[in-house]
Structure formats: C-alpha cells, structure tokens
Amino acid sequence: MTKKNWNINLKEMVKVGVHFGHETKKWNPKMAPYIFKERQNSHIINLTYTARFLSEACDFVFDGAKRGKQFMIVGTKHQTADAAKLAALAARCHYVNKKWLAGMLTNWFTTEARLEKLKNLMKKKNTGGFDQFTKKEAAILRRELNKLQEDLGGIRYMKKLPDIVIILDQKGEYTAIRECRTLGIPTICLVDTDCDPDLVDIPIPANDDGRGPIRLILKKLILAIRTGRAL
Template sequence: MTKRYWNIILEEMMEAGVHFGHGTRKWNPKMSPYISAKRKGIHITNLIRTARFLSESCDLVFDAASGGKQFLIVGTKKKAADSVARAAIRARCHYVNKKWLGGMLTNWYTTKTRLQKFRDLRMQQKTGRFHSFPKKDAALLKRQLAQLETYLGGIKYMKGLPDIVIIVDQQEEYTALRECITLEIPTICLIDTNSDPDLADISIPANDDAIASIRLILNKLVFAICEGRSRYIRNS
C-alpha cells in the first residue's frame, strides 16, 4: 500500500471536535487503546491514533481508486446525511444517506431488480410517458419513483457490489457493516468511543456525532479518492 502525505493536522481535528467521545458511562472497553483522557464525564479520543488510521485509510482508498475500484459511502443519520451525499458526489462514489434497506448488498439480486425498475420509471418520466397513463396510475408511478429516489438515488448507477465501503457511525449502520463482513467487502468505519474497533478492516476513532468532525474525515478520504481517480485516468 502506497504511503503518502495527506495533510492531516491535529489542530484542525481539534477545532472540528474530532476528539470528543461519548460519556464515560457509555463506552466500549475495547476502545481503551484509542482513548487518551477523561474530561467532564466525556472520553477524549487520542488524535495521534486517529491521524494514523485516517492516513492508512487515505492510502487504501487512493490505491483502490488508482486501480479503478468502486466505493460506497454509508451514513443515514440526519447529522451525516448531507455530508455523505456531498462527499460521494464530489468523488463520484455511490452512497446511501436516507435508510439502509436490509439485504441491500447480501440480497443483491433484489436490489438490482429494484434499481432496474427505478431506471425504467425515470426514463418513462423523462420521455413524458406518465402523461399517457390515467391520472390515478400516473400518480401511483410518481409515488413509486419518489420512494425509489429517496432510498436508491445514491446507488442508481451501481452495477455490482462495491469494492470498498466507507461507513459513518458503526452503531447506526451496523446492518450495513454486517452485510459487508458477510460478503468480505473491505470496510473503513468511523467509530466513536461506544463502538467495537475490531469489526471494520480499518477503524478511524473519531467523533461521529459532530457534523464538523464527520465532514473533516470524509473530506480527507474523498480527496484521496479523487487523487487516485486522477491517476487512474492518466494511466488509462
């Protein structure tokens, strides 16, 4: 794996609140090696370790993007949803930011069928075919399209299983993480002090509740993906 410099600055992470964990009563003992202190009833994450694992993650996604690999970014809670969509669009990644539908990866055949229906409905809408249906039928199709757009809009161009999945908040996206583990899809996961660091392939200890923290971590990963994609295009 290529070692590179990703401009990961401790002061910048502190300003974004990356180091703030959960309350000391709400923690996973496995996170002990990643915690540097307790302050006013809150665990403080060791930012040196955060920087190390974030750098390793950037190296991994850079190498993967350089090889033309595909990424899926998952973060469905309200605080993460907008950041996930913006980061994914910027790096031309697939994303899920509304709701993880159980079996989205492990039952890929069903997901692929839903995606095809989604594409068909979008095409019918674009070509004006909805106007040729009775009003009641057209209204039903529009509702179906809106629902599919909400849940599958971020993966509408996904042709197969992703090569790497980036997950914001292990606790919130546990179902998605378990599906990746089942399918042996490599994962990079933001983990707070209440998480299990052993589940993902690379766990980045960080505040997964603060928007600024989530955005900073995603921006670093997305920059590395974009750099990798640029290399892939140059070498193609």
C-alpha cells in the same frame, strides 16, 4: 500499499472536535487503546491514533481508486446525511444517506431488479410515458418512482457490489457493516468511544456525532480518492 502525506493536522482535528468522545458510562472497553484520558465524565480520543488510521485509510482508498475500485459512502443519521451525499458526488461514489434497506448488498439480485425498475420509471417520466396512463395510474407510478428514488437514488448507477464501503456511524449502520462482513467487502468506519473497532477493517477513532469531525475526515478520504482516480 502506497504511503503518502495527506496533510493530517492534529491542531485542525482539535479545532473541529474530532477528539470528543462519549460519556464514560457509555464506553466500549475495546476502545481503551484509543482513549487519551477522561475529562468531565467524558472520554477524550487520542488523536495520534486518529491520524494514524486516517492516513492508512487514505492510502487504502487512494490505491483502490487508482485501480478503478468502486466506493460507497453510508451515513443515514441527520448529522451525516448531507455530508455523505456531498462527499459522494464530489468523488463520484455511490451513497446511502436516507435509509439502509436490509439486504441491499447481500440480496443484490433484488436490489438490481429495483434499480432496473427505477431506471425504467425515470425513462418513462422523462419521455412523457406517464401521459398514456389514467391520472390515477400515473399518480401510482409517480409515488412508486419517488419511493425508489428516495431508497436507491444514491446507488442508481451502481452496476455491481461496491469494492470499499466508508461508514460514518457504526452504531446506526450496523446492518450495513454486517452485510459487508458477510460479503467480505472492506470497510472504513468512524468509531467513537462507544463503538467496537473489531467490526470493521480500518477503524478511525473519532467523534461521530459532530458535523465538523465528519466533514474533516470525509474531506481527507475524498481527496485521496480523487487523487487516485486522477492517475
């Protein structure tokens, strides 16, 4: 795997609060190696490990992008939804930022059928095809289209399963992680002090509740993807 300098700065991570973990009573003992100390009943993450794993993740997505791999970014809670979408659009990745539908990947045949339905309804709407229906029928089709756009809008151009999935919240996206594990899709995931780093391929120890830490880590990963694609 290519090793590059991604300008990962510990001071920058401290500034945005990457090191702030959860209350000590909520911790997962598997995160012990990545915890620096306790402070005021909360854990402080060891940013040396954050930098190491973030650098490894950047190298991994850089190599993947260079080889034409397809990425998906998953972040559905309110702290991650906007960041997931903006990052995905900036790097031409697929994304899920509203709700993870059970079976989205493991039941790909059904997902493909729904994506085809979305494409057909969008085409009808854009070409005036709804005008041939009664008002009631057209209203039903519009509601169906809106629902499909909300559920699948971020993956509407996806032709096959993603090669690499970036997950912004392990606790909230457990179903997505489980599907990736079932299918053998590599995962990169932010892991706070209440998470299980063994569930993902590249865990990045970090505060997964703050918008600042999430944006910073995504910024590095997106830079690596865009750099790889430019080659």
